[in-house]
Amino acid sequence: MAPNPSTPITTDNKAFSLSHRKNIRDNEKFKAEHLAKIATATGVPDWDFEFQGDAAKFNEEICGDYKDRFGEILFGQNSYLSNVADLLERCMKDDMTKEAFVDAVKAKKVAFRPDQGSDGYFRLSIEDGIFVVTVPASNFWANIGDISYYKDLDKML
Numbered sequence: 001m002a003p004n005p006s007t008p009i010t011t012d013n014k015a016f017s018l019s020h021r022k023n024i025r026d027n028e029k030f031k032a033e034h035l036a037k038i039a040t041a042t043g044v045p046d047w048d049f050e051f052q053g054d055a056a057k058f059n060e061e062i063c064g065d066y067k068d069r070f071g072e073i074l075f076g077q078n079s080y081l082s083n084v085a086d087l088l089e090r091c092m093k094d095d096m097t098k099e100a101f102v103d104a105v106k107a108k109k110v111a112f113r114p115d116q117g118s119d120g121y122f123r124l125s126i127e128d129g130i131f132v133v134t135v136p137a138s139n140f141w142a143n144i145g146d147i148s149y150y151k152d153l154d155k156m157l
Contacts, residue, residue, distance in 0.1 A: 015056035
C-alpha cells in the first residue's frame with residue numbers, strides 16, 4: 001500500500017489553531033525523546049515521525065474534545081509514539097529481531113495513519129520501509145498502551 005501524503009505536525013502549520021500549535025510545541029521535546037529511544041533500541045540514528053493524511057482535517061473532524069491535545073496524543077509523554085518506543089525498546093533486546101526490524105524499516109520512520117474503515121484499536125505494519133500505526137478514527141486514543149505490549153512484531157519481519 002502506498003503511503004498517504006503526510007501533513008507536517010509543526011507549530012508553523014497555520015491549518016491548526018493557536019492552542020493546537022502550542023500543544024504541539026509543548027510536546028516536541030517528548031517526540032525527540034521517543035525518537036532517540038527508538039534510535040538507541042535499534043542502533044540506528046536519525047528516526048522521524050510523520051502523520052499520513054490530512055492532520056488538520058482529522059483533528060477538526062475526529063478529535064472532538066481532544067483536538068487541542070493533538071501533539072500530546074501523537075507524541076507526548078503517554079502517546080502513540082511513546083508506546084511504539086516502549087515496544088521497540090522491549091523487542092530490540094533480541095539481536096535477531098533487531099536486525100530483521102532494521103532491515104525492514106529502511107526509512108527510519110514511524111508513521112501515524114488514521115483509518116475511517118478499520119476496527120479494533122490499532123494495527124501495526126511495515127509498509128514501504130516505514131513502521132505504520134494505523135488507528136480507526138472511532139477508537140482514536142483508546143487503549144494506546146496496548147501498543148507497547150504488542151506480541152506479533154516478529155510475524156511482520
